[in-house]
Amino acid sequence: MDNSSFLSKAKSKFADGVVRSKTVLSAKFGSGVFDAAVFSPSRISRGNVLQIVNRLLDGDSEATGELESLKGENARKALDVIQEFLDHNIDISATETDWGIPLSPGVRLVQSMVKLSQLSGQYPSHFFVKVNPPLSSKSNLTVVRGGFQTEVFVSQYQKKKVAVKQLRMIAWRLLEPQRQIVQNEFYLACLEWRQFRHPNILPIYGLLAEARQPTLILPWRERGNIRCYLQQPDVQVDVKQRMKWISDIANGLFYMHRCRECHGNLRGDKILISDENVAQITDIGMSRFRKYWSEDIIPGVEHSDRWTAPEVLGGANPSTFSDMFSFGLVCIEIFTEAIPFPEYFSMGAADKILLGEYPCQPEKMPDDLWKCVEQCLHPHPYHRPSIYTVLKGKFFHID
Template identity: 30%
Template sequence: MRPVVRRHNSTPEFSIFHDFDDGPPETDAVMDALDGPGIGRRRGPPEPLDDLDRYCKRPRLDGWGSQSLVEEPQRNISIDRELDRMKVILNNEVQYQKLISQNGLMAQNLLDLLQQLAEYTMPPLRSQIYKAMLRLSSHSCHHPRCLSLKHVKKLEEYPVAGGGFGDVYKGAMGRYQTTVVCLKVVKVYLTSNVEKLLSDYIREAIIWRQLKHPNVLPFVGIYYLDGSRTHLCLVSPWMERNLVEFLKNATPDDIDHEMLIFDIARGLAYLHSEKVVHGDLKGVNILMRSSDRPCIADFGLARVADSKVRRMSSSTEAHHLGTIRWLAPELLKDDGRTSKSSDMYAFGCVCYEIFSRGYPPFSNLNDWAVIHRILNLNERPSRPCDSPGLTDSMWSMIELCWLENEAARPSAEEVVAQLEYHHVKGNDTLCPDWDESLSEVLRENLDYPSRTSFGDEIEELLSQLESSCIPLDGELLEGLKESGTGCDDDICISADSIFDSENSNHVS
């Protein structure tokens, strides 16, 4: 009897809903996430950017200094007033529900305001604002306007690649179309629930925007091709080749196996530290920068493609079968769900690709034979022959990633620590941050609404919500937190409530 194979569900968690002070500022992606315009913003010449954490420059407010958000700057009284009011609303369950239930222009203006306020606060309020933003976006099918790009066009008529999420085109961005970008055009014609699918991708874009690491492909923005809402494009930097193409075309002397593995492990450890499960890690989803350093891509698109809405399409089974060789044993079973541990199994398979010049595990077998070997015979790929750089300790680490017991597999952080302990060469030359040119293009092509464009309706709504909030004494408030009611400081949205298509319309 054949084992049951179905599209696996993913179970991502996101640390943006926790206190952002848990980690050091230089590794905390969300400290500078969702960069947007300020309220009462003072215009001036753009400031140079030194690293990816600031690739979309934080605007200034009147009365604010240039200090990092890690240090509390002096703020304008009106901004403090807006933040205080929002905090009152977000901590009252009834008024919070009213806030995230808005539609149309009101929802759009609220998202823009939340986006701006999030830039000028500290945790835990920042996490509450992001949580409200995601839920309001899911309900209204809108997104902060500063995610929208201008001056984008498709360069070629036919896609250069495709996947379960849609087609990939080469595009250009900028007033003079000088910056080459990647356009991932979402396939919405395969489902009758177009708005639901678009909502899923928009939420994914909001989350992707917050992730900033040199070994993770950055998110540039959203663009609607031909002005049509059904032609949603997720825009990212253009990369000429993926890891598999690099491995198959490079000479052996040009391949630094240890550096590739170290960079990918660092990128995956970063994603996992932000509670993001990739769910579809393999060589073709790892892109190569011009410096021949890898960056992980498509971690968000795989999740949306796995949703029940996408399962309605005819391409579902084919997309799944293309990933069989990278799937952990638990994902080949009926109740399998992706996790950090299943990502580590896939990471071991990516390491195999690196040492086999781009060939996947069990490359001589069809998918059903691979499933039989893994589930019934408990086999794992054999050690590649004549592979330079594949030491006994490296192979032992790869085999640990393939353990049947998912709890016994090493974490990405442990792999990075082990590579550092063995003085892997990549540790001496860390991957450089993304360069400044992307920042300049973004400043020219992002759509920033002004605070004055929100209108009196927003002020009236927020004043009404604030005045309807009943102050709670400390004992009652503590009881609400313990029972899970309200927006407490370290609440975390469950994976199902964020990404499960069946539940997403019922996110509270």
């Protein structure tokens, strides 16, 4: 698919989503709900908010300022309306393939939503949720997965089986105001993740209300992460299925990059396998909190360095370019069923990456995919292919 036809299809998809959302909300609240209304930041109505949303989607810069001026209960009401608007199947991802082109209306709306939440200290009403049985009654819950970073329990939310993922972050033991700053940043990252809708991105239902540690409520995936699933003795996976999973990961990453988000910590245990055998990327936006994980102060615990691009090991911030480096190593991981550089501790693996030494082509990995992996592992970030370029290759296609 060439760039012009892709852009046309993406823009049409976004426009269809906006029309769908407006139709549903107009039927629910009346045909005039999107009509212009007198705006007052001291007393906001649903019509006010939807009219601001309408203007923001049309590129009205003043609408952003009006939205961000809201405070307290008015801000929370506005966040509820925007969340309801976004929940009606709108694809927020950018309609462009180049980061140099202005943001899509959907991404701009989400960024304004997150900014309003940051400035007001408010969140959508249903962002903090409760599960049954509650996490407080741990006698009724069993840790089904976990490690030094997390504990995962199984519970129910809206009659669905969910993973209650409690993170061990040393930031939650910081003194005020540092603790509050980190907590708010974490909530905002999860709020942005909440807006992502793609079959290869694991959705997040929300955060557990009144939790002592940051706790995510996520769909339960019985098969677990891709590496652990492949390592099960009774699981046999052919090359075609492995390629399908790599395609899933590439499509999820493509969606993220179109949404102007890099993952920053892509690795096998951040990719879950659904009951439908679909690979889904999880922990969106969590890489910015890596310095607060408990693992970083526990000697001998497995770190993410062995998947990390050399420029990030050297102190640069994660980027879409570093995501491509990690993607290359994840492709190797899927074919070897092992972590990269398994013969080395994390520090030794990082040294190998900094020296420009990478794993050999795994057995059964197709040659064309290996050529792609080699390009992804280029030591210079700007010489790596974009995920869009990868998806145009022989084994992949953009839906």
